[in-house]
Amino acid sequence: MKLTPLHDGFVAEASEIDISNPLSPAEVEAVEAGMDQYAVLVFRDQPLTDEQQCDFTRNFGELEQTLIAQMTKGSERRLQPMEMGDISNLTASGTLRARDDSRRMYALGNRLWHADASFRATGAIYSLLSARVVPSKGGNTEFADMRAAYDALDAQTKALIEDLVTEHSIAFSRAQLGFDDYGSGNEDKVRPVRHSLVRTHPVTGRKSLYLSAHIGGIIGWPVPEARAFIRDLTEHATQPQFTHAHQWRVNDLVIWDNRTTMHRARRYRDLEEVRDLRRTTIKGTTLTAAQVPAMAAE
Amino acid sequence: MTVTITDLTPGFVGEVSGLDITQPLTGAQVAALEAGMDRYGVLVFHDQKFTDDQQKAFSRNFGPLEVTAGGNVTKPEQRRLEMDMADVSNLGTDHKPLARDDRRRLFNLGNQLWHSDSSFRAIPAKYSLLSGRIVVDRGGNTEFADMRAAYDALDDATKAEIEDLVCEHSLIYSRGTLGFTELSEEEKKMFTPVRQRLVRTHPVTGRKSIYLSSHIGTIIGWPMPEARAFIRDLTEHATQPRFCYAHKWRQFDLVMWDNRVTMHRVRRFDETMVRDMRRTTVAGESVTVEQLAA
Numbered sequence: 266m267k268l269t270p271l272h273d274g275f276v277a278e279a280s281e282i283d284i285s286n287p288l289s290p291a292e293v294e295a296v297e298a299g300m301d302q303y304a305v306l307v308f309r310d311q312p313l314t315d316e317q318q319c320d321f322t323r324n325f326g327e328l329e330q331t332l333i334a335q336m337t338k339g340s341e342r343r344l345q346p347m348e349m350g351d352i353s354n355l356t357a358s359g360t361l362r363a364r365d366d367s368r369r370m371y372a373l374g375n376r377l378w379h380a381d382a383s384f385r386a387t388g389a390i391y392s393l394l395s396a397r398v399v400p401s402k403g404g405n406t407e408f409a410d411m412r413a414a415y416d417a418l419d420a421q422t423k424a425l426i427e428d429l430v431t432e433h434s435i436a437f438s439r440a441q442l443g444f445d446d447y448g449s450g451n452e453d454k455v456r457p458v459r460h461s462l463v464r465t466h467p468v469t470g471r472k473s474l475y476l477s478a479h480i481g482g483i484i485g486w487p488v489p490e491a492r493a494f495i496r497d498l499t500e501h502a503t504q505p506q507f508t509h510a511h512q513w514r515v516n517d518l519v520i521w522d523n524r525t526t527m528h529r530a531r532r533y534r535d536l537e538e539v540r541d542l543r544r545t546t547i548k549g550t551t552l553t554a555a556q557v558p559a560m561a562a563e
Numbered sequence: 564m565t566v567t568i569t570d571l572t573p574g575f576v577g578e579v580s581g582l583d584i585t586q587p588l589t590g591a592q593v594a595a596l597e598a599g600m601d602r603y604g605v606l607v608f609h610d611q612k613f614t615d616d617q618q619k620a621f622s623r624n625f626g627p628l629e630v631t632a633g634g635n636v637t638k639p640e641q642r643r644l645e646m647d648m649a650d651v652s653n654l655g656t657d658h659k660p661l662a663r664d665d666r667r668r669l670f671n672l673g674n675q676l677w678h679s680d681s682s683f684r685a686i687p688a689k690y691s692l693l694s695g696r697i698v699v700d701r702g703g704n705t706e707f708a709d710m711r712a713a714y715d716a717l718d719d720a721t722k723a724e725i726e727d728l729v730c731e732h733s734l735i736y737s738r739g740t741l742g743f744t745e746l747s748e749e750e751k752k753m754f755t756p757v758r759q760r761l762v763r764t765h766p767v768t769g770r771k772s773i774y775l776s777s778h779i780g781t782i783i784g785w786p787m788p789e790a791r792a793f794i795r796d797l798t799e800h801a802t803q804p805r806f807c808y809a810h811k812w813r814q815f816d817l818v819m820w821d822n823r824v825t826m827h828r829v830r831r832f833d834e835t836m837v838r839d840m841r842r843t844t845v846a847g848e849s850v851t852v853e854q855l856a857a
Contacts, residue, residue, distance in 0.1 A: 365786050373788040376795075441740065442788035443781070481742065489669040489741035496675075497831060532796060 266295045268303070272509040275410045276305040284308055284518065285317045293324045296520075300391065301468045304525045305408050307511065308518040313395050315349050318518075318545055322393050326547040329382060329389060332435060333371065336451045350544030352394065354535040364536055367446050374438045375530045377478035378409060378503055380523040384435045384479045386458040386556050387549030389523045398541035399513040403533030407510045411473035412525050414502035415463065418474075423463075426474075430484045430554045431495070432457040437481030457481060461553040466525055473525045474502055475553065502527070513542070524549075566595035568606070575709045576808045577603040584608055584817065585617045593624045600625075600690065601767045604824045605707050605808065608817040613694050615648050615841065618817075622692050622843035629681060629688055629844040633753050634734070636670045636746075649842040651693065653834050660835055668834070673737045676777035677708065677802055677826045680844060682732045683778045685757045685854050690845040692819040697839035698812040702832030705810045710772035711824050713801035714762065717773075725773070728761040729783045729852050730794070736780030756780060760851040765824060772824045773801055774851065802826070812840075823847070 266282040279299060282292060299306050313321070322328060330347035343359065344351045354362050354369065362369040382389035394406070415423075436455040439445060447455060462483070464475045476499050483491035510531075511519055521528060533540060568577040577599055582592065599606055613621070622628060628647045637650070643658070644650045653660050653668065661668040681688035693705070714722070733756035735746065746754065761782070763774045775798050782790035809830075810818055820827060832838060 364789070370786060370788045373792045376792045439788075442791045444788045487664045487669055489672045489738075489743045490663070492741045493672050493675045494831065532793070 266292060266299070268299050268306075270303075271307065272305075272410075275303055275413065275507075276307065276408065276509045276511075277303045278307045278309065280309070282308070284311050284321045285313055287320070288324055297325065300520065300522055301466070304410060304412070305509065305511075305519065305521045308520075309514065310516050311395075311518045312516045313518065315344070315346065315543065318393065318395050318543060319346070319348060322391075322545040322547065325391050326550070329385075329546040329548040331544070331546065332382070332384070332454060333368075336447060336454055337368075344543070348545060350546060352530075352542040352544050353398075354540055361536060361539065369535070370442075370444045370446070371439065373442055374435075374444065374478065376532065377438055377441060378476070378499055378527045378529045379438060379478040380475065380527050381544075381546055382523065382549070383433045383460060383475070383477040384455075384458060385549065386552055388460065388475075388553065389549050390547040391520050391522055392547075393518060393520045393545045395543050396513045396515055396517045396541075397543060398539045399515055400533045400535075400538040400540045403531055404535075404540050405510045405512050405531045406519065407508055407529055407531065408521060409503045409508045409527045410525070411476065411502060411527060412466075412471045414504075414507045415472050415474045417507075418501070426462050426498075429462040430459050431462050431475075431480045431491075432482040432484065433460055433477060433479040434458070434481055435479060438478035440481075441478065459484065459554040459556055464524060464553050467551075471525070474498060475524075476502055476527055499527075566592055566599070568599045568603070571607060572808045575603055575712065575806075576605040576607065576707065578607045578609075580609075582608070584611050584621050585613055587620070588624060597625065600819065600821050601765070604709055604711070605818065605820045607810065608819075609813060610815050611694070611817045612815050613696075613817065613841075615645065618692065618694050618841065618843050619647060622690070622845055625690055626845040626848075629684075629846040631844070633684070634681065635667075636750060637667050641667065644841065647843065649844060651840040651842050652697075653838050658837075660837060663834070669741075669743055670738060672741060673734070673743070673777065674829045675831065676737055676740060677775070677798055677828045678737060678778055679774065679776040679822045679826050680842075681822065681847070682759055682774070682776035683734050683737075683754065683757060684847075685850050686847045687759065687851070688822045688844045689847045690819050690821055692817060692843045692845070694841050695812040695814055695816045696841060697837050698814050698816075699832045699836045699838045702830055703812065703838055704830045705812070705818065706828055706830065707808045707810065707820060708802045708826045709806045709824070710775065710801060710826060711765075711770045713803075713806050714771050714773045716806075717800070722762075725761050725797075729758050730761050730774075730779045730790075731756040731781050731783065732759050732776060732778040733757070733780055734778060737777040739780075740777060758783065758852050758854055763823060763851050766848075770824070773797060774823075775801055775826055
């Protein structure tokens, strides 16, 4: 496998590897080493079935079921396996979602900078996003390097945030956009979990900012002060020097490490054009902060 | 005295010298300042030791003052200043910094979001004039963004898309963004949303600008989440460093800006320190779009 940097120390293109077939242990190791060195890897021209994508993903850990699949009846899901994240603008029957479709409203939250599954107590490790159909214009996914953003903070800010613990919930990010329609029976899935604001990568030992649109508060801070501060940090962390825009081609697969990055989708003409991306996600294995047992969403 | 204006940011922020604005001005001086405001959008004056009365007198050169009622959760008996002075300090009536969890402080944290003053009023403000009576050494900058330059830099498709859009503005929305949601029925009524065009045209220069503000909660005819995501994108575009100026305060600075063509925000500072800023606001003259019947 060959790595060609696209953004210094952050994003690289991986070539000379076929990820649709079983990988050798050496290949798996090379991908993981590339992920530790960078944080986002782009594979071009990798046509994948859902099964192949799941098989490739399992090289890196246990698959996570997506929250939206857990909150949606099977008959309303286009993709049946709970582990296939449906990052598309399509209904269960494959037509374009209407402008006021509740699933579309929910998915608009992906346009806010976030780390996948930070609303779970253990977060997520990798996300793998495969492009099956892409629009002619717009719909980029942008990535931000939370290690570089951390490194660039002044010493005073680093000291201030070192031991801060934040509350994350899917309800916080969606409320920013005025969405709160989760359906009944899903109350437990929107309960906040706690995360350290500064986390350390288990392999590289590098510190990073654990930011996400899912953050709604900092433990011990008044909510408005916490949110204003998190906005400032997010603005700092998503400056152009820390970010990379990925323009999708069909059969791209992009892997990112949610422990060290944020990402977001950009606008496209979603009422007119199909964008069918499919995500698999590696479950987190450790807590970043102690939970309040009765509160933690799993 | 002649009015001299030098560029701090070409075409956006000018520094005025050679003028004592605490004293009455001649008609020609006022005209020169108005022309400067039209050309720039933000004017900075140094070493102007205003009393509140002098600040009001200077401000009235540009039109009647806006009454501050309806723009805050501070109750009349909690006011430190007269009704036509907006208290942009972090102080209570005892002139001491408000406690960390004081409701007034938490409400005022909304000023850290990019906004245009009084965009939540049906007839929004013309100029704001902010006087730095006691400033902090670190942090507390006020940043300004040029909504004319930001408009000009949009691509043609976006200009066409936003040309006739109308937004709803309310303090409920900007404060809701920070999780400040506990409002009395009286406050909710006071903060009833108003409508504003998203693209407005300056009455003197004829230049178009994007009328953005954190007070925006939706776009008429759009689903709310789609509206908010789009407004966030526009705001991010409009507040890129190339459209912005950061004002680091010196004591007795006065900064005046045209709310019709700018946004601004305050940056974080150590709120155990005293920061006493006082604002006068020149009322606007007209609505930007027809309002819903009350």
